[in-house]
Amino acid sequence: xxxxxxxxxxxxxxxxxxxxxxxxxxxxxxxxxxxxxxxxxxxxxxxxxxxxxxxxxxxxxxxxxxxxxxxxxxxxxxxxxxxxxxxxxxxxxxxxxxxxxxxxx
Numbered sequence: 615x616x617x618x619x620x621x622x623x624x625x626x627x628x629x630x631x632x633x634x635x636x637x638x639x640x641x642x643x644x645x646x647x648x649x650x651x652x653x654x655x656x657x658x659x660x661x662x663x664x665x666x667x668x669x670x671x672x673x674x675x676x677x678x679x680x681x682x683x684x685x686x687x688x689x690x691x692x693x694x695x696x697x698x699x700x701x702x703x704x705x706x707x708x709x710x711x712x713x714x715x716x717x718x719x
Contacts, residue, residue: 629658631668638672641683648683652690659701666705673713681717 637651655665673684688706695702 626654626657629661634665634668635672641687643683648686648690651687652694655691656695656698659695659698662701662705666709670709670713674716
């Protein structure tokens with residue numbers, strides 16, 4: 615993995631809607647995949663609202679066999695962000711009840 619002279623992982627340094635959507639499309643059921651994307655989202659926590667909006671949009675478009683992966687990811691983000699502030703927990707807490715209904719319809 616390439617690093618800048620500051621030692622920052624380049625794969626962590628770039629944030630865009632397109633990049634997040636591509637990462638969500640490549641998400642698989644392995645613990646490594648879920649944790650890697652969770653860490654990337656938390657690294658870009660200043661964009662938490664945008665990230666959760668994209669997560670929600672992509673969840674709604676996802677095939678039914680992939681929806682559980684999105685919940686695993688949300689769980690990992692919330693668990694990992696507890697010590698860093700409550701922005702992810704509050705925002706996911708606001709939207710998850712409706713998404714549970716969407717998933718199980």
